[in-house]
Amino acid sequence: MADVARSRSTSWRDELMSLVEDTGVIFTDETLGISTPFMEPKRSDFTVRDINDGELAEPESFKDQVKEFAKAWGEMFLELGKGVKDIVQQSLLTDDSYIVIKCKGPIKKAGSRLRFLNDYLPEDRDPVHSWSVIFCVFFVALAVLMVNTKRDHVVSLVKKISTHPPSATRMLLPDGRYLAYLEQGVSCSTARQHVIVPHSFLSSRVAGIPGVKASLLEEFGIHLVTYDLPGFGESDPHPKRNLSSSAQDMLFLANSLGIYDKFWVLGFSSGAMHAWAALNYIPDQIRGAAMFSPMINPYDSSMTKEEISKTWENWLRRRKMMHYLARRFPKFLSYIYRRSFLSGKHGRLDNWFSWTLGNKDKGLTEDPRFEELWHRDVEESIRQGNVKPFIQEAVLHVTDWGFKLTNLAVRKKCPRKGFFTWFTFMHSHTEAECQWTGFQGPIHIWQGLDDQVVSPSMFDYVARVVPSIIMHKLPDEGHLSYFFLCDECHRQVFLTLFGTPIETTTTDEETQLLDIGATTKEQSSV
Template identity: 60%
Template sequence: MGEVSEPSRLWREELASLVEDTGIRFNGQVIGISTPAFETKKFESESPGNESSESLKDQIKGFAKAWGEMVVGFGRGCKDVVQQTLLTEDSYIVKKTRGPLSEVSERLRFFNQYLPEDRDPLLAWPVIFFVFILALSVLGVNNKYDSSVTMAKKVRLHPPSAARILLPDGRYLAYHDFGVPADRARFSLIIPHGFLFSRLAGIPGIKMSLLEEFGVRLLTYDRPGFGESDPHPDRNLNSSAVDMLNLADAVGIKDQFWILAYSDAAIHAWAALNYIPKRIAGAAMFAPLVNPYDSSMTKEEMSRTWEKWTQRRRFMFYLARRFPKLLNYFYRRTYLSGKHGQIDKWLSLSLEKGDKILIQKPTFEELWQRNVEELIRQGSTKPFVEEAVLQVSYWGFSLVDLQVQKKCSRKGIPWLKFIYGQEKCELTGFLGPIHIWQGMDDLVVPPSVTDYVARILPNATIHKLPDEGHFSYLFLCDDCHRQIFSTLFGSPQDPLGVTDETPSGYD
């Protein structure tokens, strides 16, 4: 190899002075690389041109390493300057932010109970927060990618079609009247809709001929803020029962009526049994949900319920209980995204085989999508958040209050009670029939929930359904609908004559 020019030699010597000893040796003329023994043959067999190229590569790597070390050193120096000038006890920033940060830290201290005992919260939570943000970003990228692969069906906006009543507080309540006319109904059945259904659902797939055969009038309604019903400024389960009562009065139900509830809609049925029991003839419930945080549940009952749910569903329940405002983000990306999605994905459900087959049927998909389109008509996440919070909050009563109990009392001075004769006793709780149908393979509201209800309400009649899931019995099943009506109303009877005086309650 020829002589190396003076500028080139000087440049290489200066570069060598910036890096550590990396095996590069300078002899004033050429650059050699000290290599391990096992690489000697390789370099001997290569041409001089290849040797020069390899040497330059190592030089660049050494320079990059030195540059990286300088950057790290510079960063540490900046950190020390900040700590010694801006973050001291006497600095302006610390004086101004110490109070607010201490208050926020105190309020969020309960989070520390979720950390292992050997973890410093000051170090652990920033890491957790960073991972959480990173996970949300990944989910967002995945959702965007999925939507580009599978063309999701867009939500359609339908013209208003509901009948509405004006409530005493000035709100309008939308309802759907189906079945035999009011003056011919032997039984009136009111149905509050489930979380992602509307007044259009009712008993999914119920035939008009069956309603005629049993003389049933079926009424469904949109809960406040859903569909075509006005929102309630401060709704709770008491107001839910009052809305149901006002609907019954407005449509001419003068006597008792039955109530049918499915899954999470059961909380509104429980409320009706507690707040307006004298107007309820009886209740039919299907996989009824209860408050999963109810204090009357044993640890075993609670564990058997939670273990069936997906991690995402548990997380959504936790958010509803602790940070309900964060639910807005998830609801905007699912129900209110403007596109349709699968019910199991949107509700984070685990489904058994029968349910998976059912939700893939075109009839179910059409029913589900039409109900979602009606439900989100107002474009607000508020009613969804309210509903989620109601499920996991204190209801204002407990299921224990619905137990049929004998309550006796005497008036007068306690130690002279024997003078006043026998005590006056009365039955308290809900005195009508309660029928509960539970699929034994249900993973959405597992059988353990119904076992808990049966323990609290021993007078309830439990119908266990082997090989049935969450949707497979009530939805689109003609034989099942007939079995349900036969259980509730007995043998089929023709609708009443116009002049017949038989009431619309139960005999």
Template identity: 55%
Template sequence: MEVPSEPKSWRDELASLVEDTGIKFNGDSITVSPKEFSGKTPPPSTAEAAAEETESLKDQIKGFAKAWGELVVELGRGCRDVVQQTILTEDSYIVKKTKGPVAEVSEKLRFLNEFLPEDRDPVHVWPVVLFVFFLALAVLNVNSKYESATSMVKKVSLHPPSAVRISLPDGRYIAYHEIGVSADKARFSLIVPHGFLSSRLAGIMGIKVSLLEEFGVRLISYDLPGFGESDPHPNRNLNSSALDLSYLADSVGVNGKFWVLGYSSGSLHAWAALKYIPNKVAGAVMFAPLVNPFPKFLTYFYHRTFLSGKHGRIDKWLALSLGKKDRDLVETSAFEEIWHRDVEESVRQNSPKPFVEEAMLQVSNWGFSLMDLQVQRKCPRKGIIPWLQFMYGQPECELTGYLGPIHIWQGMDDMVVPPSMTDYVARVLPTAIVHRLPEEGHFSYFSLCDECHREIFSTVFGSPQGPLNTVDNNTLTKDDVEEASAAQAKSATG
């Protein structure tokens, strides 16, 4: 039973309908509370207003983002349902046409599931793997574009002709470069056929003229046919290469025998000199002899690399692997400067033909074997003529092969021409003197190393004796001629 509330007066009813404004009605008078009513409401402080406004804006952004997220999720679910109900049904045209091929491909690729953990569903895992794969490709592509856009590519420059050239008997011209002592003061003449992707400017990279003068060495390097400023040879081989070297020595006034230096693939032409003109060669100096690139698709490869008109690192251009010392050397500015200038001279004629020819010479039949250079005792056959020769005191047997000294330097960390190749040469030519260099690579000992160059010259030529003395800079004295002849004979016999 509800107890009826006491009836309210009209004043109480009116007060319940409005807020307490501080105005009080007491009987016949109206009073205003000064504490609760001061004429107007004081405004909030600036900091409080900014905080309310900032908080309100942040809440609005959060709410907006949340609403859009929910909308996108619902839209995706709706699209998925539409696809499942229309396109991916058993009766749809697309499913009927692709079901068979997809099942066949899936069956062939099922073996890939063996690489997944047992608790992973392939249907869920492989889409994730593919997504990550394509994402990585996209990132790499962006990075490569950024690097290519920001890195400075140095273009190959064409320099004006600067070589001295001589005419060969067949009408061709061959370009050469020489440093060191002059022809009339040379105690030793050293001729250098350059290696692959090089020119007459290389010689011995970084060799000091003062060192050449100290040992009395005349260093002559030349452009192979088709390289630098030398004319191409229509049918060149290693025999013609040896003849070119011989004609060059005669034309530049080399007195007596000369030494030949073969570095890397330039050793082919040094071997040819030992085979075809042995009587003119006092000795051979080899550095990492023989290199064997494959000539297949070489024209295309060369146009993509050093014939592209742009410079690049040697290990990238020739697809070489380098050891630590070689990597440190090729990254120096000194090596890069000499290397770029040498390349520019090598590709002067902008033709892949001499490079292809050079590569083909390296992998084809040389026309001789290294066994032919082996020192052997050749005795005459039995018969009346050998018997008569023996009766008249002529030697019964004679030595064949190359009789002069052969020095080979090989870096044991060489990843361009492996040490195993020098080991093979040492087995075939047991008289060759092999200098194995621990921790040295293909370039590190031969290039830009003053101490190394001094060790090489001391090993080959002995103690430095300086250039020959001359009278009026033209005429050699009798003592100088005898001294030079003795030095040449001593170096030839090792």
């Protein structure tokens, strides 16, 4: 029985071993015992290396942090875009949405008409994807071409604005302000004609009559006086100035210089605004006026709708915007002015003023003499670096002047008939006489027919409201060409205003009398 049991156990072991592959391990006949477990401390996977054994791990740099931060933001925006896309598809692009109902029909018609273009696409390409890529490439190429065409011209070096030492003569006004002025030509005591010139926007006393020769002024006996408007050049600013105060400054300047007789006033472009004010507020002191391409208020209520539309139609959009800002939001002009002529760098006149120049004006602005004169005038004009006087000047141009140009028209004003008139007649036994109103002196205007700055509609409006004005139409002349650096033009203007100059010849007896008079004057002064 024991043999049978041993054979059975042996056969069982053999069968089990036949199922398991030979591992090559040989077990001995030693009794297998159960050993006591040995507990070893488990080491952490994170070990700190010794400094001597190797280098420390480098900390994450700021650049890497920025990259990860940008990457995270990009992923957030991507998810946001997907969410917006889902919202649009679920709310706006459904069959019952307002946009789909209104646009589905036109888009379907346009798509059916343009479907033949899909024949030119590859067969394995989605038309929607293909056309979106084509349009994107087209717009990018168009933008590049537009940028290149604008920069084809040679970029000129930008000239910085220089500051010159003070050179003006100044006088004290009754309100405590100082007014800077410049005298040219003959002296005040020997002058046959006195001419006072208020300058235009972004100009100064330096301009006067640009390029006029001293010999020409002496030939006609002209005492030419130019002055800086308040806040321009070396004149003190006036916080509450208007066109009435401008006329009073002109009158006080004339009296202080000893011009007790009537004088002429000359205005160019926007400087004509101050000439118009002088004709209205101090007409008894003005002998006459000469204006070159004079500007008027484009919002004048006396203009007809047709005159207003013709005035604005040829202007650039930027110029229209500047007038609108000056009238409605003048504080915004400070930012624009500081980025243009108050930026410390010179620029082109037509860019700063948003003007369109004619052929002669373009040729004039390329003349080195004009560039030198223009730069010197601008440097003197912005000497103080204060933006408020320029804003004041721009606002004065487009707001109510305090008077109408129709007030300057010569009219006969008679007293109205009524009880008061009858009572006055019965009391004084004299009938009230009619009086002439308006400015009765000569007003000359020179206007270029190729002027792109002051439109002909302004010219026609002034002629309509002031019929006594003497018009001088100049074919092929622009806004600047007849007034700047033109000797023959200046002579022709003086001949028109003052007539042929008188040639003074003195005999020996007259010379002796003059010497005696001068000696007596010196002795009396001593």
